[in-house]
Amino acid sequence: MGRDRAIQIGFVGIASSSILVVALIFLFLFKEAAPFAKHPGLAALLDNQWIPVSFQKERFGILPLAAGTVLVTAIAMLVSVPLSALAAVYIAEVAHPLEREILKPFIELLASIPSVVLGFFGLVVLAPLIKQFFGLNTGLNALTGGLLLALMAIPTIVSVSEDAINSVPATYRNGSMALGASRMQTIWRVVVPAALPGILGAVMLGTGRVIGETMAVLMVTGNAALITANPLSPVRTMTASIAAEMGEVPFGSIHYQALFWVGIVLLLITFGLNFIARRISVRYGMMR
Amino acid sequence: MVKNDTPTGPTAIEVRNLAFHYGASQALFDINIAIPARQVTALIGPSGCGKSTFLRTLNRMNDIIPGVRVEGDILIDNENIYRDKIDVVRLRKRVGMVFQKSNPFPKSIFENVAYGPRIHGMNDKGQLGEIVEQSLRQAALWDEVKDRLGNNAVGLSGGQQQRLCIARALAVQPEILLMDEPASALDPKSTARVEDLIDELKTKYTIVIVTHNMQQAARVSDWTAFFYEGRLVEYGRTKRVFTNPKEKQTEDYITGRFG
Amino acid sequence: MNRQLHETAAVFLLRFTTYAIVGVVGYILLDIIRHGLPVINWAFLSEMPRRAGSEGGILPAIVGTLYLTLGTVAIALPVGIGTAIYLSEYAAPGRLTETIRLAITTLAGVPSIVFGLFGLGLFVLFCQFGPSLLAGSLTLACMVLPTIIVTSEESLRAVPQAFRQASLALGATKWEAIRTAVLPYSVSGIITGAILGIGRAAGETAPILLTVAAFFLPKLPGSIFDQVMALPYHLYILATQHPDTDKVLPLQYGTAFVLLAMVLGLSLGAILIRVHFRRKYKW
Secondary structure, eight states, X not given: OHHHHHHHHHHHHXXXXXXXXXXXXXXXXXXXXXXXXXXXXXXXXXXXXXXXXXXXXXXXXXXXXXXHHHHXXXXXXXXXXXXXXXXXXIIIIISOHHHHHHHHHHHHHHHHSOHHHHHHHIIIIIHHHHHHHHTXXXXXXXXXXXXXXXXXXXXXXXXXXXXXXXXXXXXXXXHHHHTTOOHHHHIXXXXXXXXXXXXXXXXXXXXXXXXXXXXXXXXXXXXXXXXXXXXXXXXOOHHHHHHHHHTTSOTTSHHHHHXXXXXXXXXXXXXXXXXXXXXXXXXXXXXX | OXXXXXXXXXXXXXXXXXXXXXXXXXXXXXXXXXXXXXSEEEEEOSTTSSHHHHHHHTTTGGGGSTTEEEEEEEEETTEETTTSOOOHHHHHHHEEEEOSSOXXXXXXXHHHHHHXXXXXXXXXXXXXXXXXXXXXXXXXXXXHHGGGTTSBGGGSOHHHHHHHHHHHHHTTOOSEEEEESTTTTSOHHHHHHHHXXXXXXXXXXXXXXXXXXXXXXXXXXXXEEEEETTEEXXXXXXXXXXXXXXXXXXXXXXXXXXX | OHHHHHHHHHHHHHHHHHHHHHHHHHHHHHHHHHHHGGGOOHHHHHSOEETTTTEEOOHHHHHHHHHHHHHHHHHHHHHHHHHHHIIIIIOOSSHHHHHHHXXXXXXXXXXXXXXXXXXXXXXXXXXXXXXXXXXXXXXXXXXXXXXXXXXXXXXXXXSOHXXXXXHHHTTOOHHHHIIIIIGGGGHHHHHXXXXXXXXXXXXXXXXXXXXXXXXXXXXXXXXXXXXXXXXHHHHHHHHHTOTTTTTTHHHHHHHHHHHHHHHHHHHHHHHHHHHHHHHHOOO
16 A cells, blocks of 8 residues: 555656646746846836837837737637637537538647748738738738737637537527527527637637737737737737747847746736636536 | 344354445444355345445445545454555455446456456466456356457457456455446346356355345345445345345335335 | 528528638648648758758758657656546545646646747756757647646546446556556547647747757757757748748748648547547447
8 A cells, every 4th residue: 555655646746747837937937037127127118119129228118019919819809709609609509410520620620730830821821912902011910910810719719619509408409499499599599698608718718829829920910019009000919029039139138038028928918818718617617 | 223133154244333424424324234154145225225335335445435434343354444454455355346337348358357366466377367267167157258268348248248247356366245236237137147146156255245126135145134224224034034024114125115 | 481581691601601711721721732742852851951941951850840749748748647647546626636737727828939938948048958959848848738638637537437446346556457447548548649749849839949949950960959950940930031032932831831741640640549549449
């Protein structure tokens, strides 16, 4: 029995390594970012401009980067949420079982396409289309980025929402049908409302994925750190700033520290979103 | 309170003042019973009466459920299996168990029977072969499967699977065999085979069997214990319990008035 | 009549949306296959790149990605399986289990670029591995850990309780029961998880950007402390940093095709393995 106990303790140790990794992530992000708080001070992060390399005065305001992330994310969600919800309803409620078996994995396939490949596709196919359609000088803007990110959010939202719709008990449907409701009435008035928490959780997960996505936006958003609401304007997101600039900064410099602060903000946002999504799904019994 | 005709021969399992709790609820109350060696003892009673829970206290299979608490003593070979610093693994080797639903591993027939000896450290191919044959013979399955020991056990019929599980339990050479409704999922013909088998096995093993089927209890057992709402209501020779029950509840149950 | 029309229109809208998504996925795949496949030949796959990648093959990027993914799985698989075993077989409901689960969900949601920052801070700088295969594999391993844990746990839980009971009733210790009556029947799920993890590691760019990837390094790695080229990073560089991007467009498509084929091939493999094992073990 002593040996069995030792084995169990070993497994506790291994399983705890996930906690350790999360702790280390927070620790090392803060460790690298910390000196910035002393000089130039955290207030510098609230500047409304991001000009990390300058002959006059460097400025490290995260706001324009956050604005870029918000704009691109908003576009992506506006496009992906309705499309994904409709597709999830179709797959769960309308599609023939065999059709369902093919459609779901196929849409999930989209999730396994590497983001750099999608970014490449955006660069060589989508951006020229956008440029031509709107008569712009360049197709590298928030809209192109948002559309690509919508593509990345769709499989997550479809897949998780479809599960949620599927787990609505058949008794709900039967009850509604027995009252003489049509199939569509049943779907929109009974099934979808019952699955709403799950769909909401799916949207949260999708949003988290979109905010954290790096390569596709880096390649197609034009990378200008502007505060704007114009979807046809180039923007620079938080993730893209880190990816683009980290390779060129001297380790330990103020710019380097500022980029770690951008990472911390990103981490906190996605952590919050995941936490809420998890709370929703635990509350409605959709996750162990 | 409990009407006992106490067994006179050697006792295999002695249970004293046993109580069993699942978290806040109590499933067994003050059980006292002496189970005779190399005879068949049937545990009967309506669903939820505690008979299966009681069976599982005898090899401590309840241990794997979190939040259980056991009070009282169970003595096997004068060893208190709950109080003393006992090795549960060694206990389960001595007290084998056959489950309600046959649960062979999706491996070959041979590997199923050899599973127990293997985990107890036997690796000699010849010795294993002997044990497998002997166990399958005892379980009256040898003639049906001897030409296809390498086949997957999942391909056997329900009755064969259950006899395979009995052979698997016998292969670790237990002294006591616990059976939890071993025939409830079987057709009448397979049930008869398993019952015949129990009759043969009792010459070598102490058998405790939980059954829902009164006729089966009457057919296969020497002793019968009737459980009701977590209590042992009546215990005695099967013939006597079935023909002349002393308790009203027992009579009601065996005559089919409830349950 | 009106209601009937309504119903038909609604179904049409749903179906149209779904197949529009399918159409876009199909178009992307087709576009890359159509332009990428013609570029693929033995020389492209087996030669060193020349002139900063604008000529020649992509061998070091393929080898680099291969090594990186193997390193990732070698690190993440044991930890992932161990965690899954703990969660499915040992964990009692309580604060520790809750915390472990929260940590896993958190890890699953950490943006890949943040993993890059973390790897840079911990492995490259603090542990002084430098930008290297080792640092990259460790970083990617942290990233794919949740995938491996979740799929492995699912497959462990799918093994019938009856197997564990049968084994314990025969006198197996808990660990013996897990090792002999649970693990063998969850191999398919574990392999699936590992493959999905490999697929994810192979396709990621952001974490390796900061921890391992070399812009142009026309030689094969000699040790785990070497930098390597990697397919996703190579594609990124060719597509955005090259002075003459249009001229190297075929090379970009070729690289994208190889990367896509690798990642989707792994996903497909995972599906096939699952189907195969489901047929083999039925209970």
